[in-house]
Structure formats: C-alpha cells, structure tokens
Amino acid sequence: MTHEEKISYMRMAMGLANFGFSEEQLDLLVSMYDLILEKEEETDLDSMTTVVMDCRSREDARVEANIKKEIETKKRLNEIFGEKKKNEE
Secondary structure, eight states: OOOOHHHHHHHHHHHTTOOOOOOOHHHHHHHHHHHHHHHGGGGOHHHHHHHHHHHHHHHHHHHHHHHHHHHHHHHHHHHHHHHHHHOOO
C-alpha cells in the first residue's frame, strides 16, 4: 500500500471516529506509525525528528503545488471572462 493510500484510509478512519486532522497531521501519523512498525523498540528521537522534517517538506511541496494550481485557475478564468467582457463591449 502506498503512503498516500495509507493517508486516505487514515482520513476515513479519523472521520468515522469524528476526529478532524489536516493533511500534514495525517501524513505525520502514518509516517510515525510506519517508523515504529519498522524499528520497533529501536525507534529513537533522531529518527522521529527526521520523519517530522520529511513531513514538513512534503507539506510545503503540497502547499506550493496548490498555490500554483490556484494561480493557473485564476489566470484561466481571467482569460475567459476577459474575453467575454471584450465581446460584450
């Protein structure tokens, strides 16, 4: 199962349990769970800190991608509605 699929299932489970978590929080929960399953008793603070930093990097990338999508959508809408205004005048 991919990391994204695990996050999706975690989101469903949390929703059924009536808990609200952000994408970043779900990513962190799944990542920490995977780390603990992998290292068991050998899980250390350094490994956990690395997971936190990796999750933050992924969140930054998600936010940046969403911003780019919004900008492209706004540009496209401006093009569409700008053309309509020109045609109406």
